[in-house]
Amino acid sequence: MKTTWAAAAAIAVAAGVLPVAGWAPRAAAEDPMCTATECSFVSPNKSIQCVITVADTSGPDGAFCAWSDEERAQNVRLLPNGLLEPCINPVADRIDRCEVDLLTDAATLGYGQTAALGPFSCVADAYGITCRAAPSGKGFAMSSSGILPILPPPPAEVPGGRRRQNR
Numbered sequence: 715m716k717t718t719w720a721a722a723a724a725i726a727v728a729a730g731v732l733p734v735a736g737w738a739p740r741a742a743a744e745d746p747m748c749t750a751t752e753c754s755f756v757s758p759n760k761s762i763q764c765v766i767t768v769a770d771t772s773g774p775d776g777a778f779c780a781w782s783d784e785e786r787a788q789n790v791r792l793l794p795n796g797l798l799e800p801c802i803n804p805v806a807d808r809i810d811r812c813e814v815d816l817l818t819d820a821a822t823l824g825y826g827q828t829a830a831l832g833p834f835s836c837v838a839d840a841y842g843i844t845c846r847a848a849p850s851g852k853g854f855a856m857s858s859s860g861i862l863p864i865l866p867p868p869p870a871e872v873p874g875g876r877r878r879q880n881r
Contacts, residue, residue, distance in 0.1 A: 747821035753831045755823040762843050762856055763817045768832035777834040777845040779856045780814045787812035790861045792845050794833055796852030800861050 747755045753766040764779040780789035789812050791799040801812040823829055823838040830836070836845040842857030844864065851866030 747823065747829055748831055751831075753829045753836075754817055754820045755829050755836075756817060756820045757843050758822060758825050758838055760822070761858060763814070763820065764823075764829075764836055764843055764845070765817070766829060766831045766834045766836065766845075768834075775832065777836055777847070777853075779836070779843055779845065779854075780812075781842075781856060781858060782812070783858070788856070788861060789814055790854050790856060792834065792847055792853055794847055796847045796850035798852075798854055798861075798863060800854075802861065 747753050748766075751768055754764070756763050762779055762781045764777065766777045768775050774791075775794050777792040778789065780787070782788070786803065788800070788802045790801070793799065803812040823836070823843070825838050825840070828835055828837045833848040834845060835848070836843055841855055844853065844855040846853035846864060851864075853864040855862040855864055
């Protein structure tokens with residue numbers, strides 16, 4: 715039996731996996747970490763804490779993650795347009811510059827699991843936590859080693875050798 719792209723898309727829409735049009739606010743249904751306006755979670759090893767916020771919250775929309783130990787602290791906020799606001803402080807006597815309040819009773823985002831809300835999605839992997847903003851695809855990967863900016867994939871090649879613009 716041959717499955718067509720249209721049939722697969724129809725099944726995905728019916729199952730709620732694929733939205734009918736545009737992006738819709740979404741949160742992983744099986745986990746208690748997300749509300750309609752906020753997702754709070756920690757990495758599997760509990761070293762990275764993250765909060766995703768969208769409209770009607772006290773702070774700006776974004777995906778915010780933080781990591782610290784006794785000597786270093788770092789955090790980063792991913793804005794809806796894909797820009798990053800990092801704070802990296804490897805100097806022990808200035809660690810307070812990047813420290814944040816610890817999350818209490820935050821759910822653990824398991825390896826391979828995704829927390830998503832509005833245009834933001836974060837996934838836990840062996841590296842740490844990787845967050846992206848749609849539709850740009852820009853984001854960051856955070857671990858105890860640092861913050862790595864994530865860029866969207868390059869434009870796809872089209873017949874004739876021209877590159878199609880990602881939008």
